[in-house]
Amino acid sequence: MSTRAFGARVQRNIDPQLLRGEGSFVDDIPLAGALHVAFVRSPFARARINAIDISAAAAHPGVAAVYTCDTIGELDREMPLLIPHPSMKDARTQRPLARGDAYYVGQTVAMVVAVDRYTAEDAAALVDVDYDPLDVEIELEKAILDEAPLVHETHPNNVAAHFVQVSGHPDKAIAGAEHVTRVKVRVDRSTAAPMECRAVAATFDRVTGELTVWDGTQAPISVRGGLASILKLDEDKVRVIAPHVGGGFGQKVLLFYPDELLVPYAAMQLGRPVKYIEDRRENFVGSSQERTQIHTIELYAKKTGEVVALRDSFLHDTGAFIPYGIAIAQVASTSIAGPYRIPNIWVEFTAVYTPTVPITPYRGCGRPQACFAIERAMDQLADELGLDRFEIRRRNLIADAEFPVLRDGLLFADGLAVSLDSGQYGKALEMLAERLDVDNFAAEQEKARREGKHLGLGMAFYVEGTGLGPYEGGHIKIHPITGKVYVNTGLTSQGQGHDTVFAQIVADQLGVKVEDVILVEGDTKAFDWGVATFASRAAVVSGNAIHKSALIVRQKTLTAAANMLEADIGDIELRDGAAWVKGTDRAVPLAAIATATNPLRYAFNEAAKAATQFAPASRHDGPALAEGQHPGLEATDYYSPACATWAYGVHGAILEVDPELCSVKVKRYVCIHDCGNMINPMIVEGQVMGGIAQGIGGAMYERIEFDSDGNLVNANFVDFLVPYATEVPQVEILHLETPSPLNPLGVKGVGEAGCIPVGAVIASGVEDALRPFGAGRFHQVPLTPSMIHAALAAA
């Protein structure tokens, strides 16, 4: 065999193309004669719409159409509730264009289609909407009070969902606990801020009845299914392509954003291509956000530190609508006990409507909040019991031999009870301690203080349920002409490197170079069974589906090669793009095998000539294909996980806090990470590093700010502080590889890992640095200089 590709630090196939600017994003698709869209959006967080006068806009030169809720036919409906759940009564979702009321600043009220974007924007400004503004309450804790103005007037209150989950016997355990610590923490709202905003273009062929949609989505197959259903087309008549997409982070997986329905609808109505490219301000006010939760968490422990029970009650801000149901809050609930043994858990949440941009999962999806709560509580418990922060964790971490650990009663996002499958939690903790030289840190800290420098050590542990089902598929085909291997799956990529990692999986099985494996995904004409890219599931679910398909193609290839080479199948090996009789120089290229297994005459190329040497001279012995035999070297198979696999990690940092400037500088950042077997450590590190960068943003800089009227006041990159390279520390990443026992590749997901614990790490470190000042505890992120200043001032 050649060197194994699985596990190698293979350069990403796609990078040269993207780095040279040769990517093809939605706005790059050439659509001759395309019309362009601008939206009229609500300037009020809550308002009654009395009338919409489109006459001036419609009369504006270059305008093709102006749509309101009255002129979009079947589309004038509430968009689907993607994940129903009994904890929600009367869940509210958005209409493509507002009917009667507006529910947040930025909601789409009318759509203008014109010859270019400039014209469309000018005409949008001419749409005259008569609003009556209504009272609003933006603040989460006030929004649940009886006196709060209702977001949805026909809904009895602002509670969108309420749910309690229990594992073990918390009441009993609480009654017998020797110590309790209570923490109230808050994580504020952020946004994914992908480099490319969202984008949709569509064209409709009246002759064939085919609708083609280019959508910067994470879920082309689901978009296809939904469009077909709502527009009453057969699925085969709708092709959805997600071309190159510049970042998703969950923001691009909602079904549907208004534009995703309205742009295809307009293309069908107007008989011309139609395009909408979201601008940055629209991404802030029109694309979904996440994070605001307020947890009150209690840990019940023995005096020796072992936690016997956990109680958590939290508020979850769902914005004006709840299209994703309770997914985020459910993930937070089920992640709340982290990596700890804690046998008794009671967790409750209330999801609350606020008249703000709707909430859907953003990288991490509830996990950063849960991690922030449990880890801040663990730190406090350690202090209260006089234990070191590492020590309290040593006493509570699940031991290797205890896996799998079932948290019966806590149902994860897949509807199954949480079951942590494997890990080496204790080893990870010691690796961090060793790497940070924790034993000597107190001395170092003391030395620095004497020099007027205030160092702090922060740390946090996390777990991440990954690889959600229900399933994905993989199709693999070896090409007859070039011997290249094409791979399809139902996912799509926004920068994750699918094309490289899936190629590595296949390359090993078929004995070809990684660069000769070409992934085609994100196109419903290429593969149309599957779900979407989200929830750190690609490597686990599509990866294993592709692996299974590769094994089938491998077997077909070996069988055909053995026949052509007149050797036993056991004597054949696949390497260097050919099948070889082991220990000899007799070989046949994969291209020739692919040619020969399609019983056709190819007279065109070298591969065919090679194949001809081996192909049977005549067919006197029966049909060209035996019963059940399929032509070529291809296969499709599926992988459906039994349940989630749980990755985990522990991060630690050495910070320096300047008490004058109230600034925080991250001097070292160490990540110990375990996502099972790594397909490509370089890509794993890229994912982790990117996650940490976004985590740094959420920990210290990024906060979506609404004023009391519900205006998003920092809807731009001047005021919303995405960290630059100067703010993101160098990260030392150390790997553990504890294979998942749940899937053939032994892999777990890694897409969200990096961002989860960063807030807890930073807060832990700042607290540690400012301990001499009596600055107290830090229980909110982003942790800003103002907060440090206030804490120091209060001390």
Added chain:
Amino acid sequence: MSTRAFGARVQRNIDPQLLRGEGSFVDDIPLAGALHVAFVRSPFARARINAIDISAAAAHPGVAAVYTCDTIGELDREMPLLIPHPSMKDARTQRPLARGDAYYVGQTVAMVVAVDRYTAEDAAALVDVDYDPLDVEIELEKAILDEAPLVHETHPNNVAAHFVQVSGHPDKAIAGAEHVTRVKVRVDRSTAAPMECRAVAATFDRVTGELTVWDGTQAPISVRGGLASILKLDEDKVRVIAPHVGGGFGQKVLLFYPDELLVPYAAMQLGRPVKYIEDRRENFVGSSQERTQIHTIELYAKKTGEVVALRDSFLHDTGAFIPYGIAIAQVASTSIAGPYRIPNIWVEFTAVYTPTVPITPYRGCGRPQACFAIERAMDQLADELGLDRFEIRRRNLIADAEFPVLRDGLLFADGLAVSLDSGQYGKALEMLAERLDVDNFAAEQEKARREGKHLGLGMAFYVEGTGLGPYEGGHIKIHPITGKVYVNTGLTSQGQGHDTVFAQIVADQLGVKVEDVILVEGDTKAFDWGVATFASRAAVVSGNAIHKSALIVRQKTLTAAANMLEADIGDIELRDGAAWVKGTDRAVPLAAIATATNPLRYAFNEAAKAATQFAPASRHDGPALAEGQHPGLEATDYYSPACATWAYGVHGAILEVDPELCSVKVKRYVCIHDCGNMINPMIVEGQVMGGIAQGIGGAMYERIEFDSDGNLVNANFVDFLVPYATEVPQVEILHLETPSPLNPLGVKGVGEAGCIPVGAVIASGVEDALRPFGAGRFHQVPLTPSMIHAALAAA
């Protein structure tokens, strides 16, 4: 079960669209900014090309490029020999653009690409080609003489191929024969004359590297494979679409016509869409033709009429090149004994190069010539032995109990020995005799003669090997939203009604309406395994593949329905678009089953709501898909025939010949036809009727005329006489259905049947009518008024 669709006279699904002018042919594809092609073609049948000066053309305003053999890179090569055979030495195929020599009038010498066709034509006229004309010999029998000028100077003579096939022991049988009759017959050259000429358009996406080609071809998958190979692209990067195509008849299955390579090449080179629409004159001089053969056939018989041996030696005109190899001549050789028992056969042919339009199969493909030879010989034998024409056939037809009849030694186009699988030849003959009231015809004829009317009865029998392999496939999918069934196969249609007959096959198995089954073919993105539409193979090969796939989907549907309805699988029936518990009103629509078998949440439609009633509430019992289970209701399977199935028929006509005008009027035309089980008798009759119309053309009107310099002098519809509706008789079609034992559906092909015997019928009838004049025998088609005049004059 609902009424069976298989066998019903279902109206063709596609007709309303086509009849309303809503078809989408290649020229209808909207390609913004497309460039257009005109060709510079040789005005000489043979010439040396000394120089090509493109400077004036290239400088013409609006010209994007002018290509010659020197500027087309990899394409400057001989095009593939599609079917090699040992009987050919040094077979010659054409280059896309002539290099050094021109070989027929109309050969492509240069290609001009310009902003529109007018400009391209103007510029083509400015291309200055310096030719030295060479001597030519057009006439087939002279072209094989030693003194004939060579078509290919480096080839030792004009013999492209020579092949002898022997079945039984002809020498011995001939030696013992009591009687011999010898006939020399000639069938002249015709052309398919499809309503739509050929057309190719292409566009290349530089970002994705994808080449899309719209080609009015019968073989999109093969075009895709060849283009990928020659242009060095992966097959997945080439999409070939055959949209609506206005008739093919074999003319559109050659790989490659120059334009089919050059147009995609130019699109890639120029970065713009490029389009070529063949005009009618170009279809005459640039697209392939068929038919010219001269047979000398001898029947060796007992005095009682039983033929004991057959000898046939024929010349086959292959034109200037032989891209299809000996396919036509081989089909003629192996069809030469027709439906007769004749146990000993010796058949030889010589394929001859002439400097004319190249020859490839045209509907019938050698069979009309073979039929003309054997049937004219049988008529003569009958006369010589004093037997009735029906009686001589009765004594020689294969009896029902004799099937299968192996003609060992005669290898058919699939490389296998001819084996006639089933039939009721004797019954067919008697049906014709009865229908034409043959017993009373002599009296009727005599009565007419007395009234000055010259009636003749003509008849001819034929067999047709159909359903050639190697294989085709079928993919079937039931749609989750609409319950409609989509069917894909590797073929493409030029008017055959695939979309209806394949739908009938599927409708029965899945219990849906025929109009709810939608066939998508002719698009390599929809299905890309298979061969092409030719050789009367679609119903047999794709039909059975689709049938096999339908059985799998049926089983999946029954299994899922039984689960949803909590019933035994044996108690489920599929009808009216739903699965029912037999004898109850409990049912679930197919759309709901398709939804439920894709383990996803669809919240969008009624079908989904119906499915939700049945879907399992949770997944606590394991993965969403069991190992080996695939989502949805779909399947792909293949059918690979063991050998050809043999259809047959017998035609008879009553003619009236006017000895003054020398005109022939067909008063009655009866066709007895057996293609096994009929999927749709109406479509079978349409196929037969269309074939007879083309047969009438070949029998009486259509003759490609070359002058002695090789100019095609009737390259238009004024001079080349395609029969109008006024010339085509009403045809009485009677069916026999003798199932083929070779395939599950019991079907045989019918695409070419109609045209095969018409020439023999007409000649037989004219001969019969003019017998009193002593006008002798008619051994050439088209049988023109001039020939009748000459025969009467000579009598």
